[in-house]
Amino acid sequence: MSSERGETVAPDWPHPSLGNDLTPRVAAALAAAIDVPDFGTDVDATLAWAVATGADVATAPLAEAWQLLASTAFVDVGAARIIEPHLDALRILAEAQRDGVAADLSSLGADESSMWGVFAAEGSGMRLTARTSPGGWTISGTKPWCSLATSLTHALVTAWIDDDTRGLFAISLRGPDVVCHEGPWHARGLSQVVSAPIDLDGTRAVPVGGPGWYLSRRGFAEGGVSVAAAWWGAACALLVPLRHAARTERADQIALLHLGEVDAAMWSARASLMAAAEEFSHDGGDTLVASRVRTIVAHAAEQALRSSDHALGPAPLVGDAAHARRVADLGLYLRQHHGERDTARIGRDLVRGPASW
Incomplete structure (x- = not known):
């Protein structure tokens, strides 16, 4: 990795593990990242790595x-933010x-080299509407929060039928009837991962699954936890400077306290991710588990x-x-979690039905 990344992620600190050693596919992906110039900050180079990596992990x-x-x-937050939606799209497809509702995407020019996004956010005053005709489906309207749209070739989008x-x-994001905005985006974090609206005007679309399939499918909840896995890996890297600080001659009990608090928090989060992976693999997605x-x-x-700032x-x-x-x-990545509103959703689900423990 570049020297800039090496200052934070020390070579003697192992990658965060979710219970097992790195599989050959993950190990190969991380080894390939070493050769990517400006990994995580160069969007095109990192997307090329994501395309080569995602097909094996889909x-x-x-x-x-x-x-x-x-x-x-753990290596670079931006790189995770770039590959996560591409991998999500491939796993949805x-x-x-597997569900027998696969779409023929050849008419969109999609192939193994395609770079995918998933645009499912809704926004006030912005709406995509899908219409069908003898010639097929078309979509018109505006979709907010479309990350990296100017750099991608294709996307999965939700639209109102x-x-x-x-x-x-x-x-396809490359047609004349698609306008991908470049802002506004004044972010200081993830500045290279621009999330801005796209405008569609009669854009040709291929349905993936029937009406409502996206929200009702077995794997819907998995996508939200996939983002959390990236948060966890990024936060684990903060243990590295905390441990270095706790090892210095000037370290006191407070330095050890901060290191211990973060370690315990990361271990707890790891346990929840491992439990969810096990439950999802046997019983399918559960939105309550995903929210937890x-x-x-x-x-x-x-x-x-917070602890790294204080320590x-x-x-x-x-x-x-x-x-x-x-x-x-x-x-900034953590703001995909809506704080107290998302936590309140857990309470609402518990009021409506029994806890799925």
Whole structure:
């Protein structure tokens, strides 16, 4: 890895593990990342790595996919943010094939070299509407929060078929009827991973699954936890400078306290991820479990950010480029968790039905 990354992620610190040694596929992916120039900050180079990596992991066991995301985020948060939606799209398409609802994407020019995003967010005053005709499906409207749209070739998007039902569609992002905005994006963290609206005007679309399949499919909850696996891997890297600080002659009980608190938080989050991977592999997705894991991991990552600030002070935030970027990147990435609102959703689910323990 570059020297900038090496300042934060020391060679004597192992990659975070979700219970097993790195599989050959994950190990190969991380080895290939070494040769990627500006890994994580050069979007095109990192996307090329993601395409080469994602095809092998798209049908791998869930725990292996999460291990890849966690290990990638441990090295570079931006790289994890780049590969996560591409891998999510490939796993959704693989699930559609297993469910017997696979789509023929050849008409969109999609192939093994395609770079995918998943655009499922909704926003006030922004809406995609899908219409069918004898010539096939088309989509019009505006979709918010479309990460890396200007760099991708294809995307899976949710669009409203009627007032109550959304469907999932594959589209090409390279046609004249697609406008990918370049902002506004004033982020200091993940500045290279621009998330901005796209405008569609009668864009040709291929349905993936039937109406409502995307939200009701077995693997829906997995995607939300995949993001949490990346948060966890990124936060684990903060243990490295905390351990270094606790080893110095000037270290006191407070330095040991911060290291211990973050270690305990990371261990707890790891346990929740491992439990979810095991449950999902046997029983399928459970949105309540996914919400619990996301909340546990988000709280643990926020604990790591807070403890590293308190333990290390301002010096690495202004003098260590890798550390400063990691803190900023992880802080923004965590905002995909909606804080107290997401935690309140757990309570709402528990009020509506029994706890699935």
